[in-house]
Amino acid sequence: MSNRHLSPLDALLADLQHGLNSLRPGPTDKASYPARDHDEDLDARERQHAAGLMRVNHAGEVAAQALYRGQARVARNPDTREHLLDAALEEQAHLDWCTQRLEELGSQPSQLSPLWFAGAYAIGAAAGLAGDRWSLGFVSETERQVEEHLQGHLSQLPEGDKRSRQIVEQMKEDEARHGQQARDAGGRELPPPLRGLMRAAAKVMTTAAYKG
Template sequence: MRKLSLLDKILTEIDQSLRVVHATAPTTERPNPSEGVQATAPLSDTERELISRLMRINHTGEVSAQGLYRGQALTAQREDIREQMERSAMEENDHLNWTDKRLRELGGRKSLLNPLFYWGSFTIGAVAGKIGDKWSLGFVKETEDQVIKHLEEHINQLPAHALADMAILQKMKADEMHHGDVAMQAGGAKLPFLARKLLMPLMSKVMTKSTYYV
């Protein structure tokens, strides 16, 4: 197999970004957890609007996750870490498509900021991977912890009869926990205090607050 040149890799990443932001990204074999799940009561217009905004946030979170994992895979030093990142990215693609499908069902729209968050996350991931695999893996763990926090907040905001949305977010939460645990088991290092308590929460808040409206 021909070794990819730097130009090949750049073109591959541009193609991947376009798939994530504007098309349907490749997924795993896993089914959509909302399939066959029916709400116990119709959603009101207010409830549909709330859920649509929450799903937009989660969709953008998955766009960011794609950028992060792709950037980390690009600069990972160990082949097993690269493969792990690529598998996690595929599972995040499942989340991406589940939330996209639900957004369309609700009559909502994706965030206009998705390209910005993709390439911002890609850059962060590539830098983290370049610094070293243990820090890159630690970054995955902390990122997933932040995602889990806002998923829990969204689950608590859902109407009790929004069973399809609940099924999607609960499965996403389980996957994020798994990805974080796998990263630490592979040799991830705990990030410094300031990164964990200030930088990561701030980044998460910027993403959630902006995409709620835009």
């Protein structure tokens, strides 16, 4: 049954079920997987640190996918909804890459991933209810902050961790494109207090996700 025929409650449950399904490890598309070079030898400390950073990135992709699905659920304009769902689909690819890299590093995603999804979905729906232009502005600011965050990870990853670097670099490029597309579609600049609140919430998530 198409989502357009679902009741609001059924549509919400369908989105949440999709989120839970997306957290289950699945096959990664090898053709699109950015990590192609072999790593140099990483010692135990470097592997642990790289895994912590990639776990943070995984949590961020869980949240991004949920944000966009929450926003899409309440979007008024079909074009805006399609834009958000396309972005969510690409975030799913990023999620798969991070999952694969965590497995390679002998680690796993944050145990709080379901919480990240549910919380971000609620925030996304709230942002969407403010109107499509504000919703797109929220996308733009989210991607701007994620891009800065990924740049910081590039400076923190061990020099020999080429595979994680290739993943993060591709994600950073994709996030910048998402943000520009949202601005081109009419996204509004968010007020400074809201941008600060978003940074504070992200800080809580990244700190918890790094630890596991």
